[in-house]
Amino acid sequence: PYVQSFEVIERPEVTYNDIGGLKEQIRELREVVELPLKNPDLFREVGIEPPKGVLLYGPPGCGKTLLAKAVAREAEAAFISIVGSELVQKFIGEGARIVKEVFSMARKKAPAIVFIDEIDAIAAKRIDIGTSGEREVQRTLMQLLAEIDGFRPLDRVKVIAATNRIDVLDPAILRPGRLDRLIEIPLPDKQGRYEIFKVHTRRMKLADDVDLHELASKTEGLSGAEIKAIVTEAGYNAIRSGRKFVTREDFELAVKKIAAKKNVRRGIVE
Numbered sequence: 001p002y003v004q005s006f007e008v009i010e011r012p013e014v015t016y017n018d019i020g021g022l023k024e025q026i027r028e029l030r031e032v033v034e035l036p037l038k039n040p041d042l043f044r045e046v047g048i049e050p051p052k053g054v055l056l057y058g059p060p061g062c063g064k065t066l067l068a069k070a071v072a073r074e075a076e077a078a079f080i081s082i083v084g085s086e087l088v089q090k091f092i093g094e095g096a097r098i099v100k101e102v103f104s105m106a107r108k109k110a111p112a113i114v115f116i117d118e119i120d121a122i123a124a125k126r127i128d129i130g131t132s133g134e135r136e137v138q139r140t141l142m143q144l145l146a147e148i149d150g151f152r153p154l155d156r157v158k159v160i161a162a163t164n165r166i167d168v169l170d171p172a173i174l175r176p177g178r179l180d181r182l183i184e185i186p187l188p189d190k191q192g193r194y195e196i197f198k199v200h201t202r203r204m205k206l207a208d209d210v211d212l213h214e215l216a217s218k219t220e221g222l223s224g225a226e227i228k229a230i231v232t233e234a235g236y237n238a239i240r241s242g243r244k245f246v247t248r249e250d251f252e253l254a255v256k257k258i259a260a261k262k263n264v265r266r267g268i269v270e
């Protein structure tokens with residue numbers, strides 16, 4: 001069967017309104033990615049070069065992919081994405097070719113954003129490149145660097161890469177003219193968690209006793225993806241009770257369940 005090695009979305013559904021918190025990160029992405037794609041002439045007139053690419057880094061499930069899609073939508077750019085770990089594990093021997101195809105597609109579809117998730121899988125610093133697998137990963141990285149070096153800052157292609165492991169990245173990828181703008185996407189703070197609850201309960205009927213501020217206080221340390229899981233679980237609790245509206249108790253049970261799962265994953269089983 002044919003397995004897709006990259007994904008192309010002509011017009012992503014996600015908007016900035018679907019993102020809770022991350023206001024400063026959105027502002028920065030608009031300035032360094034959206035604006036130059038929409039208005040390269042402005043940069044020519046002022047005489048500055050925007051970055052060709054940015055790196056989003058931070059813990060899993062906090063909105064990196066969401067942000068990249070929203071920027072593509074607002075810039076009216078095509079969204080072309082690849083996953084670093086898949087290039088290494090699923091498409092063995094084809095990494096360099098896929099990278100080449102992705103950028104050729106991006107030039108054709110420009111304005112376009114190339115999103116590289118889990119870039120650490122192809123751009124980790126290596127102590128030795130002895131095995132053939134490592135040489136293959138190295139070839140994929142060389143191809144990526146060549147592609148980034150091969151377009152100009154005002155060509156209507158931008159790279160957004162994402163990683164949870166910025167510490168392992170090969171500095172070559174972060175050099176000036178490459179992914180030289182780093183934007184941290186941290187775990188949400190209390191206000192951020194409140195806004196993420198708001199986004200995901202938008203289409204929900206909430207009972208009067210539900211207090212999203214209180215839920216935000218009780219979910220310290222959780223990611224946006226985990227908050228979404230809590231909202232979904234709370235909805236299931238309502239369905240199990242034969243209700244179409246969601247109560248405080250539905251949420252409380254959901255918080256316990258998701259927090260417990262997280263502790264199991266971390267190996268802190270009590």
Ligand code: ATP
Pocket residue numbers: 018019020021022059060061062063064065066067117162163164185196199223224225226228
């Ligand atoms: P990963 O490193 O696991 O790829 P990521 O940072 O790219 O994580 P996303 O894929 O953007 O995370 O988030 C996963 C899901 O969690 C999103 O589809 C969304 O439903 C929810 N989510 C995460 N962060 C936010 C946020 N800031 N606002 C609203 N929803 C969020």
